[in-house]
Amino acid sequence: MPVKSFREALNEAMRDEMRRDPTVIMLGEDIAGGMGAGGEQDAWGGVLGATKGLMPEFGRERVLDTPITESAFIGAAAGAALTGLRPVAQMMFVDFFGVCGDQIMNQMAKFRYMFGGKAKTPCVVRTLYGAGIGAASQHSQCLYPMITHIPGLKVVIPSSPYEAKGLMTQAIRDDDPVIFFEHNTMFDDKEEVPDEPYTIPFGVARTVREGKDVTIVAFGMMVGHAKTAADQMAKDGIECTVLDPRTTSPLDEDAIIASVKKTGRLIVVDEASPRCGMASDISAIVAEHAFEALKAPIKRVMPPHSPVPFASNLEKAYIPSVDGIKAAISAVMGQS
Amino acid sequence: MKIDKPELLEGYRIMRTIRDFEERVHKEFMTGQIPGFVHLYAGEEASASAICQQLGDQDTVSSTHRGHGHAIAKGCDVKGMMKEIFGRGEGLCGGKGGSMHIADLDVGMLGANGIVGAGSPIACGAALSAKTLKTGGLSVTFIGDGAFNQGTTSESMNLARVYDLPVLFVLEDNGYAESTSSSWSIGGHNPVRRAEGFGIEGTRVDGHDYFAVYRAAEEAIKAIRSGTGPRFIHIEFTRYYGHFEGDASSYKPLDEVKDERRYLDALKFFRARTTGGKMLKTEDLDAIDKEVEALIDASVVEARAAPVPDLSTLTTDVYLSY
Numbered sequence: 327m328p329v330k331s332f333r334e335a336l337n338e339a340m341r342d343e344m345r346r347d348p349t350v351i352m353l354g355e356d357i358a359g360g361m362g363a364g365g366e367q368d369a370w371g372g373v374l375g376a377t378k379g380l381m382p383e384f385g386r387e388r389v390l391d392t393p394i395t396e397s398a399f400i401g402a403a404a405g406a407a408l409t410g411l412r413p414v415a416q417m418m419f420v421d422f423f424g425v426c427g428d429q430i431m432n433q434m435a436k437f438r439y440m441f442g443g444k445a446k447t448p449c450v451v452r453t454l455y456g457a458g459i460g461a462a463s464q465h466s467q468c469l470y471p472m473i474t475h476i477p478g479l480k481v482v483i484p485s486s487p488y489e490a491k492g493l494m495t496q497a498i499r500d501d502d503p504v505i506f507f508e509h510n511t512m513f514d515d516k517e518e519v520p521d522e523p524y525t526i527p528f529g530v531a532r533t534v535r536e537g538k539d540v541t542i543v544a545f546g547m548m549v550g551h552a553k554t555a556a557d558q559m560a561k562d563g564i565e566c567t568v569l570d571p572r573t574t575s576p577l578d579e580d581a582i583i584a585s586v587k588k589t590g591r592l593i594v595v596d597e598a599s600p601r602c603g604m605a606s607d608i609s610a611i612v613a614e615h616a617f618e619a620l621k622a623p624i625k626r627v628m629p630p631h632s633p634v635p636f637a638s639n640l641e642k643a644y645i646p647s648v649d650g651i652k653a654a655i656s657a658v659m660g661q662s
Numbered sequence: 663m664k665i666d667k668p669e670l671l672e673g674y675r676i677m678r679t680i681r682d683f684e685e686r687v688h689k690e691f692m693t694g695q696i697p698g699f700v701h702l703y704a705g706e707e708a709s710a711s712a713i714c715q716q717l718g719d720q721d722t723v724s725s726t727h728r729g730h731g732h733a734i735a736k737g738c739d740v741k742g743m744m745k746e747i748f749g750r751g752e753g754l755c756g757g758k759g760g761s762m763h764i765a766d767l768d769v770g771m772l773g774a775n776g777i778v779g780a781g782s783p784i785a786c787g788a789a790l791s792a793k794t795l796k797t798g799g800l801s802v803t804f805i806g807d808g809a810f811n812q813g814t815t816s817e818s819m820n821l822a823r824v825y826d827l828p829v830l831f832v833l834e835d836n837g838y839a840e841s842t843s844s845s846w847s848i849g850g851h852n853p854v855r856r857a858e859g860f861g862i863e864g865t866r867v868d869g870h871d872y873f874a875v876y877r878a879a880e881e882a883i884k885a886i887r888s889g890t891g892p893r894f895i896h897i898e899f900t901r902y903y904g905h906f907e908g909d910a911s912s913y914k915p916l917d918e919v920k921d922e923r924r925y926l927d928a929l930k931f932f933r934a935r936t937t938g939g940k941m942l943k944t945e946d947l948d949a950i951d952k953e954v955e956a957l958i959d960a961s962v963v964e965a966r967a968a969p970v971p972d973l974s975t976l977t978t979d980v981y982l983s984y
């Protein structure tokens with residue numbers, strides 16, 4: 327099977343869906359690049375290059391560079407989705423949710439419900455998230471818990487290139503609004519990805535690794551960290567299950583509960599800010615539904631309750647680490 | 663009124679400091695020592711310099727992601743800035759902000775900004791403070807051509823008008839927002855008329871001409887200080903480097919960039935005009951060049967040697983108290 331990067335996997339999914347369905351369009355800042363300029367066209371292909379090549383194939387009628395007006399073009403994606411198109415809008419960094427929040431949380435999320443089930447809003451908002459690129463407080467956040475909080479939105483956090491392609495294909499075909507999170511540091515990650523289109527259903531967790539002692543639930547970028555930590559702990563005879571829920575909304579609660587019932591121990595690894603995050607949410611679900619199975623207190627591995635710092639040493643200390651996860655594993659095994 | 667000699671020398675010193683600072687950051691970035699996104703202001707010096715040198719301590723500036731020039735012109739410590747960009751604990755923001763968030767409230771610099779279009783509302787707020795507290799201050803907001811299309815910018819222009827706030831809106835039109843041409847993105851192609859639509863008087867100037875920027879700002883600032891509310895200036899110029907360090911600017915046509923440093927250089931224009939017209943002596947300007955060079959050198963040497971932030975600062979200053 328061919329090996330592809332996260333960037334290539336995303337690009338392929340979007341390209342194939344645009345070929346398959348003429349109502350799929352793309353909107354975003356510099357998703358092609360060179361708009362109105364006299365030099366190279368398709369000069370950027372998005373800030374990390376994931377949409378490169380789409381404009382030359384599908385034209386500027388379907389791949390629309392936008393002025394810097396997130397409220398307007400993300401709102402336009404919502405309106406277009408309501409009226410026959412399947413837009414994929416790119417909100418460059420999820421931090422810019424602050425600029426266009428209304429169109430996402432009060433408009434596209436709620437059309438269907440408020441209109442008594444009469445509306446469909448098949449749009450995707452792609453967005454970058456996560457620390458690790460030295461981009462500081464306004465370009466590094468993981469706002470998926472905040473967005474998961476809003477009923478009506480589906481929230482997807484792919485953890486690898488294979489996952490990215492299948493989940494993006496599903497996102498574009500899905501008839502609900504989907505917010506699609508792409509980690510700033512994962513675009514060059516590589517793995518085997520089939521050439522053919524395929525979908526990965528929402529709300530079905532992936533078992534990355536199976537083990538009898540501890541259940542580790544992790545999201546996006548943290549799935550890799552959790553697996554590394556689990557592999558290393560296996561050398562000491564501790565066997566961990568690593569679950570990647572793939573989507574925070576819908577959330578595969580059953581898979582998490584079933585796994586904790588087997589292992590009796592839960593660690594949740596979440597790069598998002600700690601308060602009201604996914605780690606807290608999942609801990610509450612497990613406490614409610616698998617309390618008797620727990621052999622140790624639940625552990626949450628998260629960054630501190632602070633904005634993301636700029637300086638490299640501070641940023642490194644901020645991000646949940648493999649060592650931090652290993653320490654949590656030792657702790658729930660009663661070894662610390 | 664004629665711009666007097668000390669004022670001219672000061673203007674040149676600021677422009678030279680910005681140019682050298684940016685050229686140096688460009689070099690240092692390539693060595694891999696500077697993390698994150700860095701957006702350079704080289705080519706745009708006349709705007710920050712000629713405007714900010716006419717401001718006082720009571721006046722404030724809200725800036726953009728391309729903020730080094732505004733920070734230097736408003737009086738931020740150059741060494742503190744360099745340390746911040748290197749992510750050092752002694753940096754102007756303790757190493758927590760970096761290039762995109764340089765701020766120093768003591769000199770009225772309300773921050774570079776990572777969010778395009780975020781500066782204008784903040785400037786309105788600062789102007790509201792000045793007006794309410796009767797400080798006599800005004801605020802300047804620098805707006806990129808991309809930022810000019812954000813709702814926040816339009817909303818701020820309207821707010822400043824209906825409250826008659828002392829705000830100078832400065833559109834810094836360098837022709838591009840990332841790779842997107844402002845000749846396309848600014849619908850109607852007439853920013854001054856857009857401002858006039860909000861009842862704000864505006865003017866357009868060549869941003870490579872220090873004198874033109876100075877005059878336009880002088881007139882606008884005088885009007886604002888007289889209490890007649892906001893003004894607008896549209897400044898056109900070019901940025902020499904890519905959008906951020908690492909961008910090759912391939913979307914710019916070759917004939918546009920080929921000779922830009924030769925023909926579109928505010929510092930060269932300034933030298934030719936002031937020394938040709940016998941306003942200033944070449945030696946005076948050469949002396950400034952030397953001093954600035956030494957300052958920038960020292961700032962890099964000190965920044966490299968400075969310690970990284972203490973890990974304990976990771977969670978300080980989230981709140982005053984909690």
Ligand SMILES: Cc1ncc(C[n+]2csc(CCOP(=O)(O)OP(=O)(O)O)c2C)c(N)n1
Pocket residue numbers: 355394396418422425701726727728776777778779805806807808809810836838839840905
């Ligand atoms: C709200 C928001 N949208 C998009 C971006 C990404 N971005 C950073 S700079 C930039 C271009 C800004 O162009 P302009 O306002 O003309 O300023 P210039 O870079 O030319 O100085 C964009 C799109 C951002 N930082 N914030």
Ligand SMILES: [Mg+2]
Pocket residue numbers: 806807808834835836837838839840
């Ligand atoms: Mg610009």
